[in-house]
Amino acid sequence: MKRMGFKESLFILPAIVLIAIFSLWPIFKVINYSIFDYQLNDQQKSKLSMEEKFNVDLFMENSDYVGMFLDMNRDSFPEDVQVKVDEVINDVNSFKELLSGKSGFIELSGNLKKQVNDNFNKLSLEVDFFIKNYDFPDRENLRLVMEDMNKCYVRSNFIGLEGYYNALKDERVQDALTHTVVFTIISVFFELVLGLGLALIMNKAMKGQGFIRAISLIPWAIPTTVAALMWGYLYDGSSGIIAYILQTLHILGDSRDMLLTGGGAMASAILADVWKTTPYMALLILAGFQTIPGALYESAKVDGSGIFNTFFKITLPLLKPSILVALLMRTLDAFRVFDLIYVLTGGGPGGSTETMSIYAYKTMFQQTNFGYGSIVVILMVICVAIIAAFYIKILGANVMERD
């Protein structure tokens, strides 16, 4: 084999660039998001900032108003409070002095950070106290000014591992994990058993293998969202044929239970997934079958081995690598399930089919909470890594030896 020189390294460069930009960089970014309280639609939290920032111009403008309103309304306060009002006006002025000579957005650090923080907290507390407890003409105006004032202090939204701590305590995360695991185990179990059985039988079918294969590919090849909607129609409480059949057979009490109860919705999702991927599983295992030399079976037959004996002693051990690879791919796919459930049930009813992906997606794109959504995704990745490590350990070097 040739050593790679500079020219040859250009061959792998495009692949590396694509992987770096669209796979590796986002992963680091997500880890970065996860240690911030990062929410897109919240002005104070829409950037990842380690340092505290202060908008001096906005502060100067608002503090002028605060001073003015307090001064103008001084007489409306009870007499014993008026001294307090004067004190606050003084506080406002000394705060302004502290920042005199500065303008625009300044970064707070060291001593100044502490002073601004103290002054700011003190001032908001005092003014809020007035607004809450006393009635004066410009009460509403002062409230609005203070609201605006809060925007000039952009605090760091760095939260470290706090988000992870919250996520681990979050019942919705636990539920989502449970739903994901239930969905994965049940659907993969059925897909494997049915797939293995079908592969055994397809292998025996002499005629029409091409036809069977082509039909088997259809559920795999159509977009998952199309399959989900199609099944949604079949499950529909009032016009779905599957729901109707199940009701007629008394498996379901009411045809509407299919999508409108938690258990029914999960079963529906699993059934649709089994329908979509069992043929794919069967094809993978069938391909594994066809790599087993027929001579092995013939000699087993000559030695008087029965069907079951042959299956467990020859077929299964030789199939093990291809079954395990298929299982690994299916388990990971099922664990990441998104499209199917998103379109079929949307995670409902009442969150009973909400998987990790669905929860992560809702957190990120419906609540625009990228920080917390990232944490949910990372927890999911950790689970995926554990599953993968588990399989690869069983598989030994089988997966890595593919080249």
Place this chain on the structure above:
Amino acid sequence: MGKKSYKLKTLVFTVVALYLIVIIFPFIWVLLASFKPTQEIFGEGAFRLISANPTFENYTNVLHNGILQAMWNSFVVASITSIYVVLVATLAAYAITRFKFRGKNLLLGLILAVSMFPQMIIVGPIYNLFMNLNLTNSYFVVLPYSTITLPVAVFILVTHFNKIPVALEEAATIDGATSLQILAKIVFRLAAPGIFTTAIIVFIAAWNEFLLTVTLNTNKAYHTVPVAISFLRTQFTILWGDVTAATVIVTIPTLIIVLLFQKQIVSGLTSGAVKE
């Protein structure tokens, strides 16, 4: 012996027939329902096999609803993705199978890892990136598609390149051909079936992609088939008539691809998974 094999044959036939019916049934049912007028889809006629008053109403509805635009978009993004991903993957797979270099196992491990992690992890940062660069609602969505398609493409191609004997290439090297010439004139031709297989697998994967498109391309003009279909289900009403007609229409291209290229697809699916 004869009787036993006859029994076995009947069993095999029955199971296979049953299996095929289960696979096909939803499609047939949806196809039949797509010709029913709205009042037959709900209520009394819902479970009738053949519509009493067949109509094309559902089809005209969805055709006016932009389903053809969605199919065109899917075709465009799937084609662009197939072309550039196959090109990039061919170069990479060639280098992996033909050159010795440091970090090769690391690269393979990395590609394998990328194919395993949930796609959800890249969506947030990619969304921000696309917002900042003003790339949302465009065909640029094909670039992040590489995350789902590139690993598969590289693995299929590595398997195929490994099957091509190196002797020819060695002879060409002696004759003074450069690596690029060898790739273009020898490997590309010998591996053409493998490359074609890869292109089809990538095409289907890109055609079916949902998550990235639904987040990055919110504008209806850039919706692909999976996304456009998902929008037929709204919060309050589901127009089952439209859904059935749309399902029939968008299944046709997939059906054609599968029927034409089933051999290639199966070989592509299994060359990654089955050790030979």
